[in-house]
Amino acid sequence: MEETAAPVRAPREPAMSDVAKLAGVSHQTVSRVLNGHPNVRRQTQLRVRAAIEELGYRPNRAARTLVTGRSHLIGVVTQNSTLYGPSSLLASFELAAAARGFVVSVRRVRELDRASITAAVEHHRDQRVAGIVVIAPTGPADAALSEVPGDVPLVAVDGDPGRRGAALVTVDQEAGARAATSHLLAAGHRTVWHVSGPEDWFDAAGRVRGWQHALREAGAEVPPVSTGDWSAASGYRAGQLLARMPEVTAVFAANDHQALGVLRALAERGRRVPEEVSVVGFDDVPEAPYFIPPLTTVRPDFDAVAEQTLALLLDRMAGGDEAPPRTITPALVERASVAPPPG
Amino acid sequence: MEETAAPVRAPREPAMSDVAKLAGVSHQTVSRVLNGHPNVRRQTQLRVRAAIEELGYRPNRAARTLVTGRSHLIGVVTQNSTLYGPSSLLASFELAAAARGFVVSVRRVRELDRASITAAVEHHRDQRVAGIVVIAPTGPADAALSEVPGDVPLVAVDGDPGRRGAALVTVDQEAGARAATSHLLAAGHRTVWHVSGPEDWFDAAGRVRGWQHALREAGAEVPPVSTGDWSAASGYRAGQLLARMPEVTAVFAANDHQALGVLRALAERGRRVPEEVSVVGFDDVPEAPYFIPPLTTVRPDFDAVAEQTLALLLDRMAGGDEAPPRTITPALVERASVAPPPG
DNA sequence: GCAGGGATTGTTATCGCTAACATCACGGAC
DNA sequence: GTCCGTGATGTTAGCGATAACAATCCCTGC
Numbered sequence: 001m002e003e004t005a006a007p008v009r010a011p012r013e014p015a016m017s018d019v020a021k022l023a024g025v026s027h028q029t030v031s032r033v034l035n036g037h038p039n040v041r042r043q044t045q046l047r048v049r050a051a052i053e054e055l056g057y058r059p060n061r062a063a064r065t066l067v068t069g070r071s072h073l074i075g076v077v078t079q080n081s082t083l084y085g086p087s088s089l090l091a092s093f094e095l096a097a098a099a100r101g102f103v104v105s106v107r108r109v110r111e112l113d114r115a116s117i118t119a120a121v122e123h124h125r126d127q128r129v130a131g132i133v134v135i136a137p138t139g140p141a142d143a144a145l146s147e148v149p150g151d152v153p154l155v156a157v158d159g160d161p162g163r164r165g166a167a168l169v170t171v172d173q174e175a176g177a178r179a180a181t182s183h184l185l186a187a188g189h190r191t192v193w194h195v196s197g198p199e200d201w202f203d204a205a206g207r208v209r210g211w212q213h214a215l216r217e218a219g220a221e222v223p224p225v226s227t228g229d230w231s232a233a234s235g236y237r238a239g240q241l242l243a244r245m246p247e248v249t250a251v252f253a254a255n256d257h258q259a260l261g262v263l264r265a266l267a268e269r270g271r272r273v274p275e276e277v278s279v280v281g282f283d284d285v286p287e288a289p290y291f292i293p294p295l296t297t298v299r300p301d302f303d304a305v306a307e308q309t310l311a312l313l314l315d316r317m318a319g320g321d322e323a324p325p326r327t328i329t330p331a332l333v334e335r336a337s338v339a340p341p342p343g
Numbered sequence: 344m345e346e347t348a349a350p351v352r353a354p355r356e357p358a359m360s361d362v363a364k365l366a367g368v369s370h371q372t373v374s375r376v377l378n379g380h381p382n383v384r385r386q387t388q389l390r391v392r393a394a395i396e397e398l399g400y401r402p403n404r405a406a407r408t409l410v411t412g413r414s415h416l417i418g419v420v421t422q423n424s425t426l427y428g429p430s431s432l433l434a435s436f437e438l439a440a441a442a443r444g445f446v447v448s449v450r451r452v453r454e455l456d457r458a459s460i461t462a463a464v465e466h467h468r469d470q471r472v473a474g475i476v477v478i479a480p481t482g483p484a485d486a487a488l489s490e491v492p493g494d495v496p497l498v499a500v501d502g503d504p505g506r507r508g509a510a511l512v513t514v515d516q517e518a519g520a521r522a523a524t525s526h527l528l529a530a531g532h533r534t535v536w537h538v539s540g541p542e543d544w545f546d547a548a549g550r551v552r553g554w555q556h557a558l559r560e561a562g563a564e565v566p567p568v569s570t571g572d573w574s575a576a577s578g579y580r581a582g583q584l585l586a587r588m589p590e591v592t593a594v595f596a597a598n599d600h601q602a603l604g605v606l607r608a609l610a611e612r613g614r615r616v617p618e619e620v621s622v623v624g625f626d627d628v629p630e631a632p633y634f635i636p637p638l639t640t641v642r643p644d645f646d647a648v649a650e651q652t653l654a655l656l657l658d659r660m661a662g663g664d665e666a667p668p669r670t671i672t673p674a675l676v677e678r679a680s681v682a683p684p685p686g
Numbered sequence: 687g688c689a690g691g692g693a694t695t696g697t698t699a700t701c702g703c704t705a706a707c708a709t710c711a712c713g714g715a716c
Numbered sequence: 717g718t719c720c721g722t723g724a725t726g727t728t729a730g731c732g733a734t735a736a737c738a739a740t741c742c743c744t745g746c
Binding site for chain 2: 058059060061062063065066071073080081082084087088091094095098103104105106107108110125126127128231232233235236257260261263264267286287289290291292
Binding site for chain 4: 368369370371372375381382383384387406408409410411412
């Protein structure tokens with residue numbers, strides 16, 4: 001028996017026309033089945049689906065994008081950091097977007113300066129994403145967004161809460177900080193000291209404002225702020241100073257990691273928490289319950305932020321232009337790091 | 344004067360043919376300029392570039408992908424968690440890929456079971472990604488990969504180190520654990536107790552092996568393992584038991600967060616670290632220096648893992664099939680949580 | 687019995703790009 | 717002077733989908 005060499009077919013993936021041929025219909029009918037058009041006979045539909053199954057056909061997104069001009073890609077710009085807030089938000093957003101059938105592509109920038117943000121946004125525009133989300137927690141980052149042409153739907157998260165007319169989702173930092181501060185005052189402290197985040201972050205500024213507000217409202221003295229950079233190291237440095245001041249009985253740190261640094265500085269100096277000094281953080285990192293002592297903190301709901309961000313973006317993508325900024329209010333989580341002041 | 348309504352041109356983005364018209368050449372010449380083909384006169388090139396600039400033209404990736412059959416998309420599958428290791432690795436990988444001109448799209452799975460991983464990989468295949476990276480730290484996740492047809496380049500990270508013939512990048516967990524354990528033994532401890540990660544994680548298993556190995560090598564007793572789940576909570580629970588056992592003088596926790604839980608349990612029980620008990624962690628999270636006391640730990644170089652992963656993937660994408668698994672060896676970072684045993 | 691209309695399906699054009707081949711001008715070898 | 721190779725450019729043909737329109741088929745109403 002003579003063996004005929006099988007023609008080496010190019011290992012091309014099956015296309016719509018292959019499905020059509022197998023099912024005995026036109027490629028357009030296949031397209032209709034795929035896109036759920038109403039006017040396809042039940043029987044035809046079944047035949048087409050069977051053919052799709054048999055060939056292991058999957059539609060070519062590039063072709064679809066080319067002809068429709070729409071993609072299902074959402075571009076995200078965020079800072080390259082392992083900061084708890086931004087990374088939790090990112091994770092939540094990716095899940096939410098995936099649940100709605102979007103693909104998200106992340107571009108990390110090393111610095112949050114104007115040029116980096118602009119470049120990252122341009123990159124996404126090059127990819128012709130359907131929408132862009134920028135986690136823009138600093139002035140320059142937020143400012144870069146005003147340069148972006150309006151032809152692509154764009155939503156900022158954690159941007160300037162004072163900016164007007166923007167598509168923006170934020171956490172109500174002021175409310176969170178007020179809750180933390182008031183909680184300490186309610187425990188009986190005469191005033192509350194604050195270890196803030198970096199000055200150029202809106203989140204940090206908002207927490208400072210909320211803290212001040214709560215103090216003023218209670219008629220308490222507003223002590224000077226120690227500024228940190230979100231790191232435990234910076235919290236530790238600030239804590240070393242605070243630990244030496246006997247009048248300090250309550251500290252509100254702008255995030256949990258800074259609070260961790262403060263806790264260590266206090267411990268080193270022999271000042272017991274919460275017996276001598278109370279401490280409150282912000283973020284509710286998963287480890288917070290296992291700090292020494294377990295940290296009372298403020299928890300922003302990142303899932304909610306992500307959900308609102310996606311909702312706002314979808315609205316923008318659908319041509320909406322009116323949706324107001326959305327705000328998520330964080331909640332106080334009480335643990336063991338707060339007690340009445342000594343004496 | 345009669346006002347003629349300006350024809351409302353569709354706000355179509357400029358295409359290659361528009362550039363061609365403006366530059367007075369054919370679209371093919373524009374394509375050649377864009378793709379750096381050699382045979383284009385210098386002067387023509389300049390004219391084309393000027394036209395591109397003037398129109399703000401950007402090539403349509405969908406069209407390019409459609410015709411070439413190649414995309415610049417890399418799909419990543421990872422667990423939806425804020426675990427330090429996976430998220431650091433992901434961040435490093437995104438940066439490395441971006442530096443080489445790739446776009447990365449992340450798909451998070453809620454569980455690391457076979458079905459979820461398979462679905463996520465299928466999702467990426469639907470998108471016709473150029474390559475896939477799966478962070479596959481558990482048996483089921485790794486097993487799912489053997490089901491994936493070989494038509495798409497795929498690299499696993501943190502997969503089964505024992506698997507043969509796979510494109511795999513791993514951290515040498517055993518070496519890291521040996522270093523940690525030996526360090527404690529060298530300080531004079533008779534043996535070292537271990538709080539492991541979840542049993543079904545390769546990382547956890549490797550650390551257990553390394554720990555056992557170091558103990559056996561030193562002729563030390565191998566105490567029973569407490570199993571955790573990477574969380575501070577689980578470390579705390581394990582720590583509560585260890586703290587009650589006077590013979591425990593050295594603990595190696597499988598990650599820093601578990602170590603944090605152990606530290607708190609010891610503190611609650613009044614057992615001082617490192618005077619009475621020494622503790623070593625794994626990961627070197629940014630906060631580790633600010634634990635109480637600063638934590639001695641083992642640091643895997645995630646940038647290196649990411650770099651190797653990308654290199655291996657690019658090799659696979661180029662048709663390579665021989666590249667051996669790659670391993671990164673972590674390094675011990677000494678801080679203040681280790682001291683000689685009391686007495 | 688025949689027009690009208692909706693349901694169903696097919697045909698053709700098009701999206702914006704690259705690959706392959708065609709064309710043209712030019713200059714050196716014989 | 718003719719021929720041919722080479723560089724520079726243009727022309728044509730798809731890639732694989734959707735959109736718009738055309739063509740059937742079949743059923744209803746009068």
